[in-house]
Amino acid sequence: MADWWDADGRRHRKQFSNAAAAREHEHRETALAHAERASREMKLAARTGGGKRSQSKPETGTMELAKGKLGVMIPGMGAVATTFVAGVEAIRKGLAKPIGSLTQMGTVRLGKRTDGRSPKVKEFVPLAGLDDLVFTGWDIFEDNMFEAASNAGVLDYRLLEQLKPFLSSITPRAAVFDHNYVKKIDGPNVKKGKSKMDLAEQLRDDIRDFKKSSGASRLITMWCGSTESYIEPTEAHQSLKAFEKALRENDEMIAPSMIYAYASLMEGVPFANGAPNLTVDLPVMLELSRKNEAPICGKDFKTGQTLMKTVLAPAFKARLLGLAGWYSTNILGNRDGEVLDDPGSFKTKEESKLGVLEHILQPGLYPELYGNIFHKVRINYYPPRGDNKEGWDNIDIFGWLGYPMQIKVDFLCRDSILAAPIVLDLVLFLDLAQRCSELKGLGIQEWLSFYFKSPMTVPGLYPEHDLFIQLMKLKNTLRHLKGEELITHLGLEYYD
Numbered sequence: 001m002a003d004w005w006d007a008d009g010r011r012h013r014k015q016f017s018n019a020a021a022a023r024e025h026e027h028r029e030t031a032l033a034h035a036e037r038a039s040r041e042m043k044l045a046a047r048t049g050g051g052k053r054s055q056s057k058p059e060t061g062t063m064e065l066a067k068g069k070l071g072v073m074i075p076g077m078g079a080v081a082t083t084f085v086a087g088v089e090a091i092r093k094g095l096a097k098p099i100g101s102l103t104q105m106g107t108v109r110l111g112k113r114t115d116g117r118s119p120k121v122k123e124f125v126p127l128a129g130l131d132d133l134v135f136t137g138w139d140i141f142e143d144n145m146f147e148a149a150s151n152a153g154v155l156d157y158r159l160l161e162q163l164k165p166f167l168s169s170i171t172p173r174a175a176v177f178d179h180n181y182v183k184k185i186d187g188p189n190v191k192k193g194k195s196k197m198d199l200a201e202q203l204r205d206d207i208r209d210f211k212k213s214s215g216a217s218r219l220i221t222m223w224c225g226s227t228e229s230y231i232e233p234t235e236a237h238q239s240l241k242a243f244e245k246a247l248r249e250n251d252e253m254i255a256p257s258m259i260y261a262y263a264s265l266m267e268g269v270p271f272a273n274g275a276p277n278l279t280v281d282l283p284v285m286l287e288l289s290r291k292n293e294a295p296i297c298g299k300d301f302k303t304g305q306t307l308m309k310t311v312l313a314p315a316f317k318a319r320l321l322g323l324a325g326w327y328s329t330n331i332l333g334n335r336d337g338e339v340l341d342d343p344g345s346f347k348t349k350e351e352s353k354l355g356v357l358e359h360i361l362q363p364g365l366y367p368e369l370y371g372n373i374f375h376k377v378r379i380n381y382y383p384p385r386g387d388n389k390e391g392w393d394n395i396d397i398f399g400w401l402g403y404p405m406q407i408k409v410d411f412l413c414r415d416s417i418l419a420a421p422i423v424l425d426l427v428l429f430l431d432l433a434q435r436c437s438e439l440k441g442l443g444i445q446e447w448l449s450f451y452f453k454s455p456m457t458v459p460g461l462y463p464e465h466d467l468f469i470q471l472m473k474l475k476n477t478l479r480h481l482k483g484e485e486l487i488t489h490l491g492l493e494y495y496d
């Protein structure tokens, strides 16, 4: 007997010959359910939409306005965090543009293609403004944000000089850190405590202190800390009761990032996870998130190579081109690269990067095309490159009658330049989620999958990795919240 989950995330039991057969059955059932649902929606849209102007429905649930300041708390004030905070300040000062940010530059089409309604996302839903953001952070190093940004070497020194007074004023709070979970670094700015529960209490004090001193009306925690060693969920992660007991007993399966997550959620503060660590991807965190109406999302920002993968793989599947192998390798020389040079941290990253292809290509549904893929991901620490990563992909595909072809991608990217707008959007959208009656009690915010390599879903539900499905999910969620028609791209009504 084995378990399989249907398209609505319900668990079923059935006799299968092996695990692969169970997964294939699950893929088939899910695809059938989605096809049936899509066909019902198409029939409905065709019956109701013909020739008429689209009608707005009342907003779904309530959506509070973004009043007051939004406090952004960042464990890990390294390259990504400083590029994000410096960028927000540069944009506020009119020195630069928020390129790459959906909340700042994106639009959302409403109604029919002929309606001409495409407001900016930030005008469509009530997001916090950039002027309302205030920041704090934790790090094991004592550098303030100006020093940390200078060390990271991502942004031009002339730009940083113009932001110096602001960035220098953000100094790191002492971190909850344990060298055993991030082997390649160590630093002096670390909290001491009798137990992991004691450390969690200290973080909760920090959170309350920041809320008071900054005058923020709402808070968000955004993990931009290093990638921790690979951990599998254990009994300690299954419920709040078990987790609190484990905190008191210093259970080694509780990594520092989980202590930040616990402290935030206990304080009712939403938590986003930019690294591939489990952190909030655990039953205990889902329980706490739902209980305290503090939304969660993760894991691992989708920036360079995986972004490309989740664009190209859907194209192969759409055209039913087969895939024999995908070899991905990177060189990068920032501190993140150094941390990932440790096998424990690399394993966490590798897990996050590897799942993408299987979920997009669904080998269970298309065994002749995707049943035998050789997929490899390497990350090589190469200091001369700093944050300017180079990601190579060699992709072996096959077409009509099985004839082989190759595609090579060489992405000379800037890691933190790609990550910073993701951080901004997540901050603003998670804050929105907490102000929406319909979203705040859900726990995992699957509509934010667009931003992650390894999107979180409720247990048993496979994640959507295709970038364009993720974008549609995100925009349809916004339309749904505002009572606008969802866009199905059917389009028969234009030909009535």
Ligand SMILES: NC(=O)c1ccc[n+]([C@@H]2O[C@H](COP(=O)([O-])OP(=O)(O)OC[C@H]3O[C@@H](n4cnc5c(N)ncnc54)[C@H](O)[C@@H]3O)[C@@H](O)[C@H]2O)c1
Residues within 6 Å of the ligand: 075, 076, 077, 078, 079, 080, 081, 138, 139, 140, 141, 152, 175, 176, 177, 178, 182, 185, 187, 223, 224, 225, 226, 227, 256, 257, 274, 275, 276, 300, 301, 302, 303, 304, 334, 335, 336, 339, 414, 415, 416, 418, 419
């Ligand atoms: N840059 C990208 O494109 C990208 C993409 C996906 C994921 N990520 C992830 O985002 C995270 C940040 O990346 P980065 O390039 O800024 O790395 P970084 O090494 O520059 O910064 C991480 C910072 O976290 C600090 N830190 C580590 N453990 C901590 C703890 N327990 N508490 C407080 N601070 C702690 C480190 O001292 C360091 O300053 C990494 O986990 C990385 O894997 C980055």
